[in-house]
Amino acid sequence: MRKAGADKGYYSASNVKKLEAAGIDPYISVRRHPHDESPEGLLPGSDASVTEKMGHKLNAALGKAFCAIRKCVVEPVFGIIKESVGFRGFSFRGLKKVELEWCMVMCCYNFKRMFTLAGR
Numbered sequence: 001m002r003k004a005g006a007d008k009g010y011y012s013a014s015n016v017k018k019l020e021a022a023g024i025d026p027y028i029s030v031r032r033h034p035h036d037e038s039p040e041g042l043l044p045g046s047d048a049s050v051t052e053k054m055g056h057k058l059n060a061a062l063g064k065a066f067c068a069i070r071k072c073v074v075e076p077v078f079g080i081i082k083e084s085v086g087f088r089g090f091s092f093r094g095l096k097k098v099e100l101e102w103c104m105v106m107c108c109y110n111f112k113r114m115f116t117l118a119g120r
Contacts, residue, residue, distance in 0.1 A: 001025045005070040013050040027066050030055050077109075085109050 004019055008029040019026040030051050048056075057063050081087050087105045090098050 003027060003066060005066060005074075011051075011054070016050050016054060026054070027058060027063055027070075028054060029058065029067075081105060081109055084112060 001023060003025045005027040006029070008031055011028040011030055016026050016028065058067065085105060085108050090101055092098055092101050
């Protein structure tokens with residue numbers, strides 16, 4: 001089964017259900033956590049809410065491992081883009097325009113990275 005991870009801003013019971021219906025195992029934070037804190041999870045009972053089940057899932061060993069990988073792979077790139085490219089938010093609205101703007105940001109990031117690796 002494919003897995004998907006996301007920050008708290010993407011969490012909702014409907015998003016979890018949609019991902020599960022599409023055959024994707026979601027790992028979406030139910031609340032914002034300080035960098036040195038692990039997510040807390042409740043033992044889900046049969047009457048547990050989707051949020052309680054997700055909290056428990058994130059606190060399990062597999063959930064912690066998945067989130068740790070995501071932090072190492074995805075998060076540094078966003079931090080670099082914010083600091084070195086200076087991109088803080090989209091200027092345009094609409095999916096097509098945002099996709100084009102993101103492509104431009106990624107091109108800038110990649111060109112900057114290539115020049116850095118070339119020693120210039």
